[in-house]
Amino acid sequence: MKKIAALCILLLMVGSMAFTAPKKSSSSNPPKSDVAILVIDMQNDFVLPGAVLCVAGAQPTIPTIQDLIKYGRSQNWPIIYIIREHRPTGVDVDAPRIPLFTDGKPGYCVPGTKGCEIVKGLEPEEGDIIVSKRRNSGFFQTELDMILRRMGVKTVILSGTQYPNCVRGTAADAMSYDYNTVICTDACSAKTKEVADANIFDMKNMGITCIPLAEVKKTKF
């Protein structure tokens, strides 16, 4: 009986340890910031001409995204790259895209392939954050929201591709999670100008701020 009692006490002690408050870190990790820049899906498979899911407008936005990132660094805003990654079998891909992974087709954004890499000119630097996702929205079953909360972010500025899918999906969820949501219009892209314009129209009506980089630089967030 004494042995059982000792075992029980041990179990209760171990259990209670799980509820002990963690030690507070003396330094802020990661650094706090009111604003974060999101760079969405700027991977070879979406950006390079001839790529499996090439978005025609994506490559021309690279210089603007570079400029946005440079500006963000000057403001000490974290740069968060959101990327697609899928298993070679496609078991984790959006259902309508399963055919891209079957009948010997190579799929897209498979880690280890060239197509999955972030496009040349936008390579992340040390200290940047990379969030891997499986769906259009960067928030869908990822750690993006918890990272933004930890950093105290209130405003997210979105760049990348493409307007109707991953940009809008991420923007809509950012708004739902109560972030002040800003689309840097000339740093985002679509297959056609008509698609970009229709999405900007809808997002503005939702209450999402849609402004070009020049205006981002003039705004106090």
Add this chain to the structure above:
Amino acid sequence: MKKIAALCILLLMVGSMAFTAPKKSSSSNPPKSDVAILVIDMQNDFVLPGAVLCVAGAQPTIPTIQDLIKYGRSQNWPIIYIIREHRPTGVDVDAPRIPLFTDGKPGYCVPGTKGCEIVKGLEPEEGDIIVSKRRNSGFFQTELDMILRRMGVKTVILSGTQYPNCVRGTAADAMSYDYNTVICTDACSAKTKEVADANIFDMKNMGITCIPLAEVKKTKF
């Protein structure tokens, strides 16, 4: 010591009860179904002419939604009404819509008001399911996904208003959650035909099925 041991054993027994498998129900509750119909935001505040957030195209879709619901009942498909509900203070509303709840303004979709009620002609029947939401997507922090899983639903057919916000937001999440996602095009609405068409274009490109009711009736889901 014996008392402590007895207490510990009691605690361990109570703890283990939480992990006991639940008894299997002899009847299926709720009934299983491969298909469910979603009726989104068909509330007076969105549908009635002159309402605070009236969507011009919503009222004319009522007969088609009635027809869709009737067809769904004939197939024994569950009918799920997704509605907006907000506290009178607006503390739970999308941030860009906070101004609709301030400076004495009455807000919208506040339970207990006429505007929050489902529009005449589409009143839920006994056994229908109502899911209350705070954001555009019917999946965002609601029990919609868990209810659909419990019922074994594989295909969701969407109706309601409006295309760019709550219909598309719910459709995008349905696809992300791996449901076969169908927009019943003439049972959904927007402020203008251009907005509806642009959203249908984008959703088709995502792999979402967009078909009118006549085709829904001909399709084996």
